[in-house]
Amino acid sequence: MLVDPYLSDSLTTKYAGTDKPHVRMTARIIEPERLDFIDYVTSSHNHTDHLDAETLVPVLRVNPVATLLIPEANRSFVAERLGSDVAERLVGLNDEPVKAVALEGFVVTAVPAAHNTIERDGAGNSRFLGYVIRVGTWTVYHAGDTVMFPGMADHLKPFKVDVALLPINGDRPERKVAGNLDGGEAAGLAKAIGARLVIPMHYDMFEFNTSTPDAFVAACRALGQPHRVLRCGECWSSRELPV
Numbered sequence: 001m002l003v004d005p006y007l008s009d010s011l012t013t014k015y016a017g018t019d020k021p022h023v024r025m026t027a028r029i030i031e032p033e034r035l036d037f038i039d040y041v042t043s044s045h046n047h048t049d050h051l052d053a054e055t056l057v058p059v060l061r062v063n064p065v066a067t068l069l070i071p072e073a074n075r076s077f078v079a080e081r082l083g084s085d086v087a088e089r090l091v092g093l094n095d096e097p098v099k100a101v102a103l104e105g106f107v108v109t110a111v112p113a114a115h116n117t118i119e120r121d122g123a124g125n126s127r128f129l130g131y132v133i134r135v136g137t138w139t140v141y142h143a144g145d146t147v148m149f150p151g152m153a154d155h156l157k158p159f160k161v162d163v164a165l166l167p168i169n170g171d172r173p174e175r176k177v178a179g180n181l182d183g184g185e186a187a188g189l190a191k192a193i194g195a196r197l198v199i200p201m202h203y204d205m206f207e208f209n210t211s212t213p214d215a216f217v218a219a220c221r222a223l224g225q226p227h228r229v230l231r232c233g234e235c236w237s238s239r240e241l242p243v
Contacts, residue, residue, distance in 0.1 A: 001040040001106055001133065003142050003165075007032045008054035011206070020176055023207040026232040032058040040103060042069045044144030045115060045128045046077050047178075049205070053081050060086060067091055069101075069108060073125035094125045100134075107134040111155060113146035115178045116171065132159045138238065140165065141195070145180050145202070147171055153192035162241065164195040167202035169211045177209060183216030191225045197241055198227045 007030060011022040032055045041059060043051040051074075060066055060082070070078050072092030079087045093101060093110035100109045112118050113128040120126050130143045141161045146152075166186040171179020180202055181189065190198035198220065203210045213229045220227040226242045 001042070001135070002035060002038045002059065003042045003131070003133075004044050004050045004144065005032065005035075005041065005055050005059065006049045006052050006205075008052055010052055010054045011048055014048070020208060022209075025204050025207055025210065029233040032056075033062055035059055036062040038063045038066050040067050040069060040106065042108075042131055042142070043071075043074070043078065044113065044130060044142070045071060046074050046081075047115075047145065050144065051078065051081060056082055060089065067103070069093060069131070071110070071125065071127055071129045073121040073123075073127045092125075093129060093131075095129060096124060096126070105135060108132070109134075109159070111141075112149070112152075113144045114149040115145040115180075116147050118149060132156075132161070138162050141193075143167060143181070145178065147179055147181060148185055148189065153189060156189075156193040159193075161193055161195045162197065164190045164193065164198045165201050166190060166198055168200040168213060168216045169202045169209055175209055183211060183213065184219040187216055187219035187223055187225050187227070190220070190227070191223045196226060198225060199236065200227075200229060204232065 007028055012024055015022045067089055069091050072094045075090060075092050095110045095112045100107050109132040111130045111132055113130045115128040133140045139159055139162050141164045143166050145167055167180035168183045168186045169180050170182035200213055200216050
């Protein structure tokens with residue numbers, strides 16, 4: 001399962017010469033065409049760094065039976081961006097009612113995300129989601145993009161998350177983009193839901209929309225929350241998970 005991949009320079013090209021230049025801090029780690037072993041891909045919402053045609057079209061091309069998991073609210077937008085030929089490969093998810101989707105090797109449950117608010121379409125489907133992914137005995141929570149919202153930790157506790165992947169770049173209106181958890185909030189959320197390990201994300205990609213992991217690390221240490229900071233392209237092994 002490939003989660004919310006962004007493996008192109010499409011945003012750098014799109015915003016060149018604007019007041020929001022997307023200058024990369026880290027180079028693309030791998031060409032999407034090389035990922036020819038994927039069964040499932042996710043998009044948590046429609047922002048291009050989470051729904052990138054220059055990434056997803058090549059990935060779906062080299063994986064002709066792969067399925068793309070998306071918020072149901074975004075189905076028509078996704079088909080328009082990626083091409084109508086992907087329509088039959090889309091699986092739409094929603095957080096209400098809570099419903100786990102059983103796939104080959106995975107069980108995926110959509111949970112709310114607020115970027116910066118929880119938004120729904122006319123049918124009540126959420127436009128922003130996080131995903132709780134069960135694979136074997138492991139439970140991984142990918143928050144997508146989100147700020148804190150009332151009841152967030154209580155909603156996540158029952159899943160007994162092993163590894164939480166949480167954004168840490170914060171919410172700064174002067175960036176002119178929707179915000180996320182900051183480092184302290186991510187550490188606190190991981191502790192509140194009982195995550196066995198938290199790995200930060202959404203940093204060191206673009207110069208204008210990043211944050212150092214230092215505050216996250218300091219908060220985790222103060223809370224006694226197990227954590228691991230990864231460099232771009234660095235692997236993590238479940239052998240590192242605290243017992």
